[in-house]
Amino acid sequence: MPPRLNVFALPQFADPKELVDGVVVVIDVLRASTTIIYALEAGANEVIPCREVAEARSIAQDFFPEEVVLGGERDGVHIEGFDLGNSPEEYEPHLVGGKTIVFTTTNGTQALLHAKNAKQIYIGAFVNVSAVVQKLLGEDKIHLLCAGTEGQFSEDDILFAGMLTERLSRQGGMPYELNAQAITAREMWLHQFALPQALGAEPLEPERLAKQLQQSLGGKNLMALGLEDDILAAAHVDDFAIDDERMPMRVHSRRFGAFVVALAVEFFDVQILRVAVERGKSPSHVLIVAGDDEREARQRDAGSVEAGRAVRTRRI
Ligand code: MLT
Numbered sequence: 001m002p003p004r005l006n007v008f009a010l011p012q013f014a015d016p017k018e019l020v021d022g023v024v025v026v027i028d029v030l031r032a033s034t035t036i037i038y039a040l041e042a043g044a045n046e047v048i049p050c051r052e053v054a055e056a057r058s059i060a061q062d063f064f065p066e067e068v069v070l071g072g073e074r075d076g077v078h079i080e081g082f083d084l085g086n087s088p089e090e091y092e093p094h095l096v097g098g099k100t101i102v103f104t105t106t107n108g109t110q111a112l113l114h115a116k117n118a119k120q121i122y123i124g125a126f127v128n129v130s131a132v133v134q135k136l137l138g139e140d141k142i143h144l145l146c147a148g149t150e151g152q153f154s155e156d157d158i159l160f161a162g163m164l165t166e167r168l169s170r171q172g173g174m175p176y177e178l179n180a181q182a183i184t185a186r187e188m189w190l191h192q193f194a195l196p197q198a199l200g201a202e203p204l205e206p207e208r209l210a211k212q213l214q215q216s217l218g219g220k221n222l223m224a225l226g227l228e229d230d231i232l233a234a235a236h237v238d239d240f241a242i243d244d245e246r247m248p249m250r251v252h253s254r255r256f257g258a259f260v261v262a263l264a265v266e267f268f269d270v271q272i273l274r275v276a277v278e279r280g281k282s283p284s285h286v287l288i289v290a291g292d293d294e295r296e297a298r299q300r301d302a303g304s305v306e307a308g309r310a311v312r313t314r315r316i
Contacts, residue, residue, distance in 0.1 A: 005176035024118040028147035030218035032108020033125040038088035043097035049109035111147035155216035162189030210235035
């Protein structure tokens with residue numbers, strides 16, 4: 001059986017039950033995925049995604065003030081009383097290093113929680129594409145879950161899903177069985193970027209990708225808020241080098257090259273095993289714990305997570 005690769009252009013297209021035995025990449029290029037990756041790159045210990053603002057405030061109160069940063073947005077705007085908004089570059093090492101980020105956004109964290117029963121979740125965005133590809137190679141059931149923007153498709157997410165589909169199809173060694181949305185996303189990526197490059201167009205520069213992202217629904221919202229720089233921050237793709245005459249194949253990370261920045265949100269009880277396995281393989285990959293018993297129980301009592309499932313996101 002060939003491995004399966006599904007794209008879901010919106011979370012509601014994916015039945016959570018369908019995600020359970022697969023690996024899910026949660027994609028909200030503008031901006032939640034990108035911001036989570038920036039935060040962890042800046043040295044944050046972990047990100048706890050929350051559905052509601054009140055829930056985020058309540059979870060943050062479980063920490064000493066110096067251990068926690070409240071971050072996120074509603075309608076794209078900084079939430080009153082929160083430490084940080086949803087701009088990737090706000091998450092600077094001196095503000096978030098060593099801290100827990102309690103994070104809530106309009107669409108991205110909702111998509112993340114939609115996938116919480118998956119075997120494994122990675123956070124995907126242009127800034128960590130190579131790391132995500134590396135993590136996905138060899139997986140036989142992959143779901144790329146786009147957050148969209150308030151129930152509508154957002155082309156930034158679909159474009160990235162198309163890039164990932166294309167990269168996996170080229171590097172995966174055997175053809176994936178793609179759903180219709182994956183085929184469409186891949187066509188969109190090829191049409192806009194890969195084929196022009198193969199035909200000798202300029203390499204994919206952040207400014208060029210940012211221009212395209214500005215046209216997406218999420219991009220238009222950010223432009224209206226004067227947040228153009230956030231779009232550029234999200235458009236720093238791994239550098240492409242042309243390995244053969246036809247297509248970009250070899251990738252090396254320009255801004256995030258020193259790290260593996262794929263992230264995991266893990267179910268607590270499988271976590272310990274995975275930490276051990278990963279550490280055995282490579283001391284530089286630290287795979288992440290989802291929650292601790294006490295917190296999980298308290299959250300469950302408070303009704304803030306369903307059925308004993310606590311999620312945290314950390315760098316692996
Ligand atoms: C979201 O999660 O809804 C987005 O990140 C929206 C935004 O860009 O602020």
